[in-house]
Amino acid sequence: MPKLDISYKDLKQLFGRDISIRELEEESLLFIKGEFDGIDNDTLKVDCKETNRPDLWSTEGIARQLKGNHGIEKGIPQFKLKPSGIKVKVEKGMEKIRPYIVAAVARDIKITEDLLIQMIQLQEKVCLTYGRKRREAAIGIYDLDKLSPPIFYKAVAPDGIKFIPLESDKLMTPREILQRHPKGIEYSHLLESFQKYPIVMDSKNEVASMPPVINSDYTGKVTDKTKNLFIEVTGLDKGVVMTALNVVVAALSDRGAKLESVEIDYPDARVISPNFTPKKAKISISYINKISGLNLKNSEIKILLEKARYNVKITNNIVELEYPSYRQDIMHPVDIVEDIIIAYGYNSIEPIIPEISTVGDLDEFEVFAEKVRNLLPGVGAQELLNFTLTNKDMLFKKMNLEESEIVEIANPVSALWSSLRNWNIPSLLEFFTKNVSQEYPQQIYEVGDSVIIDQKAETHTKTIKRLAWAEINADTNYTKARQVLDYVLRSLGISDYTVEDAEHNSFISGRVGCVLIKGRKVAYIGEIHPQVLDNFNLKMPVSAFELNLTDLYEILE
Amino acid sequence: MSHEDIISKLHPLERKVLPLLEQGISFDTLLAKATSMKEIELMRALQWLENKKVIDLKVDIKEVVDLDENGKNYLAEGLPERRLLSQVKKNTKVADIDITKDELSAALGILRKKAAITIEKKSEGLFLSITPAGEKSLQKESLEESFLKKLPIELKDLKDEDKFALESLKQRKRIIKTDIRKIRTIFLTSVGKEIILKDLKKVSSSIDRLDPAMLQTSSWKNKSFRKFDVSINVPKIIAGRRQPYLEFLNDIKRKLVGLGFKEMTGPLIESEFYNFDVLFQPQNHPARTWTDTYHLKYPTHGILPDKKIVNAVKSAHENGGSTGSTGWHYNWNPEIAKQLMPRAHGTALSGRQMAKGIKIPAKYFGIARCYRPDVLDATHLIEFNQMEGFVADDTINFKTLLGMLKQFAIEIAGATEVRFYPDYYPFTEPSVQISAKHPKLGWIELGGAGIFRPELTEALGIKVPVMAWGLGIDRLAMFKLGINDIRYLFSSDLKWLREVKLV
DSSP states (O other), X not given: OOEEEEEHHHHHHHHTSOOOHHHHHHTGGXXXXXXXXXXXXXXXXXXXXXXXXXXXXXXHHHHHHHHHHTTSSOSSOOOXXXXXXXXXXXXXXXXXXXXXXXXXXXXSOOOOHHHHHHHHHHHHHIIIIITTTTTSEEEEEEEGGGOXXXXXXXXXXXXXXXXXXXXXXXXXXXXXXXXXXHHHHHHGGGTTTOSSEEEEEETTOOEEEETTTEEBTTTSOOOTTOOOEEEEEEESXXXXXXXXXXXXXXXXXXXXXEEEEEEEEETTEEEEESOXXXXXXEEEHHHHHHHHOOOOOHHHHHHHHHHTTOEEEEETTEEEEEEOTTOOOOOSHHHHHHHHHHHHOGGGSOOOOOOOOOOOBOOHHHHHHHHHHHHGGGGTOEEOOOOSEEOHIIIIITTTOOOOOOOEESSOSSGGGOEEOSOSHHHHHHHHHHTTTSOSOEEEEEEEEEEEEOTTSTTSEEEEEEEEEEEEOTXXXXXXXXXXXXXXXHHTTOOOXXXXXXOOTTEEEEEEEEEEETTEEEEEEEEEOHHXXXXXXXXXXXXXXXXXXXXXHHHHO | OOHHHHHHTOOHHHHHHGGXXXXXXXXXXXXXXXXXXXXXXXXXXHHHHHHTTSEEEEEEEEEEEEEOHHHHHHHHHOOHHHHHHTTOOSSEEGGGSOOOHHHHHHHHHHHHHTTOEEEXXXXXXXXXXXXXHHHHHXXXXXXXXXXHHHOSEEGGGOOHHHHHHHHHHHTSTTSEEEEEEEEEEEEEOHHHHHHTTSOGGGXXXXXXXXOHHHHHHTTTTTOXXXXXXXXXXXXXXXXXXXXXXXXXHHHHHHHHXXXXXXXXXXXXXXXXXXXXXXXXOOTTOGGGSTTTSOOEEESOBOOOOOHHHHXXXXXXXXXXXXXTOOOOOSOOOHHHHHBEEEOOOTHHHHXXXXXXXXXXXXXXXXXXXXXXXXXXXXXXXXXXXXXXEEEEOTTOOHHHHHHHHHHHXXXXXXXXXXXXXXXXXXXXXXXXXXXXXXXXXXXXXXXEEEEEOHHHHGGGTOOSOEEEEEEOOXXXXXXXXXXXXXXXXXXXXXXXXXXXXXX
C-alpha cells in the first residue's frame, strides 16, 4: 500500500480550488481509497490503499481524480500528444532478457521543487509496488538535450561497455556495477542469470542507462536547468510498461509539459508510445444495480461514472464506457461498479441487514474439543494458549529425543520460531520454566494444534489437536497423571482402554505408558525424565500426558 | 461490639492466648509461655485479636548480628586459632596438631599476624613454636571471642570494639551473619485491658465446630454456636480456570452462531493454492514474497486438488476464464501453487470451504490461526487469530454487505456508530473497511470486507454473489481483558492467568 507525501499547497493549486483538511480527510480522500495519516507543516501524509492504480500515487493524479468527483471536470481526462519524430530501435535478442521498452518526450517543462519531489516519488512508488521492485517495470528519466536520437535498446556483454553511473564518479562496466555499486548490488538478482545485460544508449554511443539498475550520470540527472525530458520504461509485460509510462507522463502533462510520442521499432513490430487512446467497456444497468443494491436510475449512473472520470453513453440499459488508458485495474465490470459506489459515497448508503435464513452451528470436532477443555478445570488445572511456532531444540534436544521430521520454516524471523511443534508437552514445560517462582502445585493444560508430517495428505502434513496436561509439584507422580487421564476418558464415555509399558526418552523409564483404545495409540503418559527437567531448569518433578484428540474423535465416531 | 459480643466470637486459639497476655510482652516471650501452641497458631490468634481491636501488634524491623553455622561450633569449642595455639609448645610438628586443614590455614594466618608463633620449614615438615606474645594471648580472651558470646546483638547497639570484631569475623567463613528480624510486641488496647479481667469461661459454653456426632446425638440442641467474625479475610484459593482469551473467542463464536453462521475449520499448513491462487491473488503479488509470508524448508510442496478446480483457477488468472474478466495476463504456474506455507490469512479457510462445495444460501465463519513474519513485541504476535467468514446468496449486494457489517459492529464490538471506507483487497470488489465507534475505545478499525470477485467464485462454480469479511477482534479482546500488551492473549504468566477477571 503506497504511502504518499504530498504538498497541501501544491494539491490545492493542481485541484484549482481551496479544500479544507477536514473535507479531504472525511470525504475527498475516500474517492482515491486514501487514508489521511496526518499533516506535518505543509506535507500531507496519505496511505493509498489502491495497489493497482498507480495513476493515483501522485499529487497530480489525486487532483485529477478529485476534479471529477467534485464536478470541476467531468469524463475522461484529456492529454495532448504530438509525434516527436524520435525512434527507439530495439535490437534482436532483447526478447530473451527484458523484452519491452516504451518511451515519451515531455518538452517545455518548468522544473519546480514540487514537480521534482512528486516525479521522484511517483517513479519510486510505481517501480516498487506496481513494477514489483523494478522487475516488471523500471523507469528512466533523462535530459533529452543530452541525448542524440535515435535511441538504441540493446544487450551488451558484462564487460562490453563502460560508463559513469549515477552516484559514482568512475567509469564502470556493467559487471562492476552489479558487483560494487549500491544500486547494482540491490538489483543484481534481476540480471545475474543473463549472459548479456540491457543497455539504453543514443546514436553517439552515449549510455543512458542499464535498466532496471541505474542511469548514467551524464544523461540521467535532472536539475532545475533541465527543459526537456526523455522518459523510458522497460519491463516484462507490454501492458505494464505502457501503463507505467502513461501514468508518469500524464502527471507531467498536468503540470504543463508538452507531451510527444516516440516510435518503438521492434524487430517484428512497431509501437507508438505513450498511448492515451481510451479503453472501452460495456456494462448493463441491471448488473450495476444487482451488485450495488442502489437501484440507480440511468441518469444517476451517468453522472456518477462521469465523476469517476469515464465517458458514458447509455443505450437500451447498456452502458458504453470509455476510460483512461492508464487504468489497467479494470478487469471485469465489477471494477466499474465499485467506482460507481465510491463516487456515490460509501457513507451515503443506507445499510440493510440481509434477511437470509440459515441455521448456525459450531464445527462438531470443535464442540468435542470444547467438551474436553471444560473437563480440566474440574481437577484444578489452568488452561493455556501457546504458540505453535517453536524450534527443534525445544522439541527434541531438550526433550531427550532423537530428531525426526517436522515442519520447518524456510525464512524464520528468529531461530526461536523456526519450526511448528509436533507435540504439545514441550510448550507446557517451557511454561513451567517461566513460572518457577509461582505458587505450587501448578497444574496446567492446553487443547491445541500441532502439525505432523503425512506424505499421503494433500499438504503433506496433518494438523492434530491434542490435549496436553502436566503438573509440577513436590509430590506429583504417575498416579496423579493417570487419575486425571482416567477422569477425562471416563467423562468421554471411554472405560475400555489399556495402558502398556512404553519406551519414551522424555519420561522416566518404567514410569511411562502408552494408552490404547481399540488397538490405536492415543496417548503417552508418565513422569518426566529428570534430565529433561534439568534441561528446562526445573527443580521439581513433573507428571504429564498428551492425548491425541483428532484420533480419539475418529475412534469414537 | 460489646465485650460479651467480642468474647462470644473468640476462637479457641484466642481464648488460649488471652490469659497469657501482658502489656508490652514480646512475641517470642509469649511463644515461650504458650507451650501448647504452634508459632503459626499464635500468630493467627494475635492477628484475629488485633482485628477485634483487643490488642495492637507493633512490628519493629531490626538488623541483628547472630551466630552462623561455624560460629555456633566455635563458641562451644573455641576459635581455631585458640585451639591451635593451645597445642603449640616449642618445635611442635604441624602434622601432630589436632585441627582440620581449612582451620589450620586460617589459624596460621591470624597467629602470624599477631606474632604469636614462629614457623620453621624442615625436611620433615612444618614446625611451630609459641612466642611470649603467644603465651600472653592464650591467657586473654580476644575481641572476637568476647563478641561471639554477646550474640545475638542488634546492629545499632554495637560498640567500637564490637565493630572491629564484626569486621574481622565477617571475612571468615560462616561464623556470623546479619539477619533482618521482625520484632513483634503486643500492647493491650483499652478494650483488651478490660477483657483480660473477665472470666472467659462464663461465656464459653458455645459450640465451636458442628460435627457429625453432634448431629447423630442431637447434642447441638439448646446450645449456641460460637460467633464468627464473618468480615475476616481468608487465604486465596487457587482453582483451575479456562484461558481468558479463548473464553472471549467462545463468546464471539456464540454470537456468530446466533446470527446463523456455521463454523469452518482448516489445516495450519496450507498450499499457496488455497492461500492465494483460489483467492485470485496473482502469483507475482508482493504479499506472496518472502518478506510478507512464511515459506517452508520442509515439506516444500503439496498436491493440487482435482483438475477441474485447478484448471478453472488457472484460466481465471490467465485470461479471466468464462467470467468476462481479462484476468491477470500471465502464465499461471502450478508449481508455485503447490508450495506449502503456514496459513497467512483466514480467507484461506473461506477459499477451502467454497472449493469443497456449499449449499446456497450459505453463511460460514471461522477462527483461523495465522502466521506472518513479524517480531514478537507488545503490539505484534508471531501468530495470531483471525475471524473470517462469508455469506453466499442471490440477494447479496453492497447494501446488504454494509448492513451485515453494521450488525457485527453493534452486536460483537458494542459499537454505537460505524463508518465505511473504500479499500482494496485482491479477492474482493467492491471492498470496504469498517470503523466502529466503541463507547470506551473511540474509533477502532474493525475489519475489512467486500464481495468476492467473480473470477474467484465462478471458478469454484458459485453463481451467486458472495460477501466476505474479516474482523480484527484482538483490540477488543485486549480492552475487555484490560491489557496493553498483546502477548498476554497467549499469556505465559501463571499469576495473571490465575487472577485475571474472566469476561
